[in-house]
Amino acid sequence: MKCAGVFRRVEPYLYLLPTIVGLLLFSAGAVAASFALSFTQWDIVTPPRWIGWDNYVSLVHSDFFWEVVRHTLTFAVLAVPSSVLAALALALLVNAGLRGIAFFRTVYFLPVVSSMIAVALVWSWIFNPRYGLLNTLLHLLFGIQGPAWLDDTTWALPAMVIVTVWKGLGYSMVIFLAGLQNIPADLYHAATLDGAGAWRRFRHITLPLLSPTTFFVLVITLINAFQVFEQTYVLTKGGPANSTVTLSYYVYQNAFQFFQMGRAAAVSYVLFALLFGVTLLQFRLQRRWVYYG
Amino acid sequence: MGRRVRTLFRYLLLGAVAMLMVGPFLWMVSTSMMDQSDIFRYPPRWLPPGFTLKNYRAIMDVLPLGRMFLNSFTIAVSATCGQLVSCALAAYAFARMRFRGRSFLYFALLATMMIPPQVTMIPVFLIMRFLGWIDTLYALIVPAFFGGAFGTFLLRQFFATIPVDLEDAARIDGCGRFRIFWTIVLPLSRPALVTLALFTFMAYWNDLLGPVIYLSSVEKATLTIGLANLQSGAMTTRYDLLMAGSVLSVLPILVLFVAGQRWFVRGIAMTGLRE
Numbered sequence: 387m388k389c390a391g392v393f394r395r396v397e398p399y400l401y402l403l404p405t406i407v408g409l410l411l412f413s414a415g416a417v418a419a420s421f422a423l424s425f426t427q428w429d430i431v432t433p434p435r436w437i438g439w440d441n442y443v444s445l446v447h448s449d450f451f452w453e454v455v456r457h458t459l460t461f462a463v464l465a466v467p468s469s470v471l472a473a474l475a476l477a478l479l480v481n482a483g484l485r486g487i488a489f490f491r492t493v494y495f496l497p498v499v500s501s502m503i504a505v506a507l508v509w510s511w512i513f514n515p516r517y518g519l520l521n522t523l524l525h526l527l528f529g530i531q532g533p534a535w536l537d538d539t540t541w542a543l544p545a546m547v548i549v550t551v552w553k554g555l556g557y558s559m560v561i562f563l564a565g566l567q568n569i570p571a572d573l574y575h576a577a578t579l580d581g582a583g584a585w586r587r588f589r590h591i592t593l594p595l596l597s598p599t600t601f602f603v604l605v606i607t608l609i610n611a612f613q614v615f616e617q618t619y620v621l622t623k624g625g626p627a628n629s630t631v632t633l634s635y636y637v638y639q640n641a642f643q644f645f646q647m648g649r650a651a652a653v654s655y656v657l658f659a660l661l662f663g664v665t666l667l668q669f670r671l672q673r674r675w676v677y678y679g
Numbered sequence: 680m681g682r683r684v685r686t687l688f689r690y691l692l693l694g695a696v697a698m699l700m701v702g703p704f705l706w707m708v709s710t711s712m713m714d715q716s717d718i719f720r721y722p723p724r725w726l727p728p729g730f731t732l733k734n735y736r737a738i739m740d741v742l743p744l745g746r747m748f749l750n751s752f753t754i755a756v757s758a759t760c761g762q763l764v765s766c767a768l769a770a771y772a773f774a775r776m777r778f779r780g781r782s783f784l785y786f787a788l789l790a791t792m793m794i795p796p797q798v799t800m801i802p803v804f805l806i807m808r809f810l811g812w813i814d815t816l817y818a819l820i821v822p823a824f825f826g827g828a829f830g831t832f833l834l835r836q837f838f839a840t841i842p843v844d845l846e847d848a849a850r851i852d853g854c855g856r857f858r859i860f861w862t863i864v865l866p867l868s869r870p871a872l873v874t875l876a877l878f879t880f881m882a883y884w885n886d887l888l889g890p891v892i893y894l895s896s897v898e899k900a901t902l903t904i905g906l907a908n909l910q911s912g913a914m915t916t917r918y919d920l921l922m923a924g925s926v927l928s929v930l931p932i933l934v935l936f937v938a939g940q941r942w943f944v945r946g947i948a949m950t951g952l953r954e
Contacts, residue, residue, distance in 0.1 A: 395778070397776070397856060398772045398776040398777075398778035398781075399778065401768040401769060401771060401772035401776070402768070402769050402772050402784065404764075404765040404768065404769070404824060404825045404826050405765060405766075405768075405769040405784075405788065405825065405826030405831065406784070407825055408765070408822070408825025408826045408827070409784075409787060409788060409791065409826070411806065411825070412799060412803055412806075412822055412825060413791040413794060413799065414787070415802070416798070416799035416802035416803050416806075417794060417798055417799060419801075419802035419805075420798050420799065420801055420802050423801060423802070476696065479689070479692060479693060479696070480693070482689065484686065484689065484690070484693075487693075490693045490696075490697055491944075492937070492940060493697045493700055493701055494696065494697070494700050495936070495940070495943070495944075496700060496701065496704065496933065496936075497700060497703075499881055499885075499932050499933065499935075499936040499943070500704075500885070500929045500932065500933070501884070501885035501887070501902075501903055501928060501929065501932070502885065502887060503885075503887050503903045503906050503907055503925075503928070504707070504906070504925035504926075504928050504929045505703070507906065507910060507921050507922070507924075507925050508703045508704070508706060508707040508710075508922065508925060509703060510910075511706070511710065511918045511921070511922070512703060512706065514918075516721065517718065517719050517720070517721060517723050518723075519702075519703075519706055519723065522722060522723050552699075552700070552703075555700075556700075557947060560944050560947045560948060561947055561948065563948070564947070564948035609792075609793070609795075612795065613795050613796065613797065615797075615887075615888055616887045616888065619887065619888075619891065619907065620887075620907055620910065623911070633797075634795065634797045637797040637800075638797070638800075638888075638891075641800070641801050641804075642891075642892060647801055650801060651801055653797075654795070654797045654798045654800075654801070655798065657795055657797055657798070658794070658795060658798050661793070661795060662793070665793065
């Protein structure tokens with residue numbers, strides 16, 4: 387039965403064949419190829435030319451590139467904390483045995499399943515400076531004349547943040563909710579008996595026991611914020627005056643609009659490095675605040 | 680504060696947030712039923728003066744909606760099949776088999792979640808160009824047959840919860856690995872498979888980046904890229920038509936979600952919790 391023995395040893399790899407090919411071709415291979423490409427100048431028509439570090443050097447010396455980095459970081463700084471906090475608040479709100487609560491949870495999840503294109507289209511209409519819903523409400527409720535949003539270099543990026551937070555809220559809420567429901571109810575009972583008020587229960591039971599979930603949400607929200615593409619593509623195309631071009635959109639522009647494949651690959655590596663660095667930092671810092679019981 | 684006051688307050692808050700989340704959808708529907716002349720009015724109208732469905736007919740004249748529906752559907756269904764097959768096989772190997780390099784491979788697979796699509800999209804584009812698959816649906820479908828971190832992780836977590844005893848009994852009876860996988864593990868894993876299927880379908884139905892890169896001709900366009908092109912083309916301010924198109928593109932996925940929402944929620948909760 388030598389045959390059977392060999393088969394048993396090979397069998398796992400047969401199950402994994404598609405995955406391994408995919409890893410080599412579409413992940414590891416592509417990551418390596420992208421790295422090699424970043425040292426070339428290539429317009430996709432004529433053969434690529436090796437230019438060493440020139441792409442990176444020219445990026446560092448480009449003022450616009452630093453603008454793009456700044457947009458990326460601004461977007462993340464605006465979007466990530468507000469997403470996480472709002473999702474946590476929402477999860478606390480729906481984590482109650484109220485009648486009809488399932489209905490609300492469903493409603494809050496609707497933006498998550500809808501396509502970004504449909505969502506962004508309706509928001510671009512809502513942001514319309516004169517006829518849009520948002521400025522109408524601002525005027526009606528507070529008497530303020532709202533900004534031109536997507537047509538205003540100051541407000542276009544915050545407008546994109548609003549859409550991003552609104553769309554992703556339900557997803558993080560569900561993760562938080564699962565985390566909340568994993569906290570043993572006994573702890574709350576015991577704390578109440580000891581005379582702890584609502585705030586102290588939240589501060590000393592909910593927050594520490596929820597911290598692994600919070601960490602997870604924080605990491606994925608950040609990854610998503612750095613990869614923002616579809617919002618930009620639909621809402622602003624990077625405008626007005628390039629004020630919403632972020633790193634991920636800049637990669638797309640370089641590759642498929644300017645046909646500078648090498649430069650695009652270099653930008654993608656800067657994005658990768660930045661994301662990797664920030665995520666690593668988060669894992670380092672988690673020791674200080676994440677509580678694994 | 681009395682208990683009833685608190686409950687009332689909670690409902691008010693829930694309702695306000697619900698308005699915030701549903702408002703844009705209602706606005707979408709309302710605009711889609713307005714005449715073009717009623718859109719640009721100040722102050723805006725909340726409801727159409729006369730409900731009309733003509734925008735829905737008009738959008739079908741501008742866009743080959745049937746074709747686009749079919750393309751989106753073909754991509755989403757094929758990719759879902761590809762993910763189910765390739766991820767289930769991999770997840771079973773990771774959950775139940777011992778072999779050299781198992782933890783390394785699993786770690787490498789999970790690490791790919793960290794790679795921004797922007798890093799891999801140029802080389803993958805070149806592969807597709809080499810294969811002659813630019814402007815074909817293959818470029819979007821075929822990669823789904825080569826596994827994926829999310830699906831493999833989700834299914835592996837589920838497989839790990841199935842008692843091994845069942846499989847051991849079958850093995851003593853002389854069942855091969857694959858038959859055990861096919862006749863015992865997969866049928867027991869229906870919930871996880873449904874969850875993965877819904878997620879994959881949704882992701883591919885809603886995808887815009889892929890179609891933006893690969894699909895250039897009208898005959899190959901999906902709903903997402905069709906709408907995006909409509910907006911960046913001549914119809915930038917024809918919100919009546921754009922909203923009608925948006926409603927049509929969102930409707931199938933909303934129906935799917937409402938029908939299968941417990942699977943969605945369970946799937947997210949499952950990947951969010953640590954082992």
